[in-house]
Every structure is written in structure tokens, then in C-alpha cells.
Amino acid sequence: MGILGLQQVLFLVFNVVIFGLSAWALVDLLTRPARAFPVAGKRTKGLWGAITGGATVVSFLSIPLGIQFLPSFFALLAAVGAIVYLVDVRPAVAPYSRRGPRGPRGPSGGGW
Secondary structure (H helix, E strand, C coil), rough: CHHHHHHHHHHHHHHHHHHHHHHHHHHHHHHCCCCCHHHHCCHHHHHHHHHHHHHHHHHHCCCCCCCCCHHHHHHHHHHHHHHHHHHHHHHHHHHHCCCCCCCCCCCCCCCC
């Protein structure tokens, strides 16, 4: 395998990781209640659903399997949307979710 083959494998892995990150953000978003977003000061669930859903679709279409539909630049934009959700929005809405930040009883996990 030459340099070109190695670059193609790394490019494929990079795009699959971005797709996984975007899918994780979308699945996490779908588990959060809609009321948690405005209470946490983070726009609406619909807007973040459009961002993470769009990121998931774009990152999937950016995976180079034979014919590449979108340039890799779009995969980077998809990664930005997913990372902003996971790093900023997800921690902000977690306390207002049914399960909270660490399970059904909150951060302590139970006790007296």
C-alpha cells in the first residue's frame, strides 16, 4: 500500500468518525425533552434537530464509497455542528432531562 492508499484509508476513517459523532449527537438530542432547551437557554429542540440531522446526512454523504457525493469540506462543517451540540448544548440541557446528568436520580446516584 502506497502513500495514496494510506491517504484514502485515513480519509475514509476520518469521515466515518465524523458520521459516528453526528449520529451520536442526533440520537442524544432525540432523547432530550423539548422543554429543556429553552429552559437551558439553548434555542429550540427543532433547531438543534435540524442542525444535528443535517450534520448526520451530510457526513453520511461525505463518506467516500466509490462515488463521493459531497466534498470533504462539508464533512468538516457537519463535525462542527455535532461538536457544538455535544460540547455546549448537551451539558446545558442534561440537568433538565428526565434522566439528568448521571442517571434517573441526578448526579449523586441516590443515597439518603
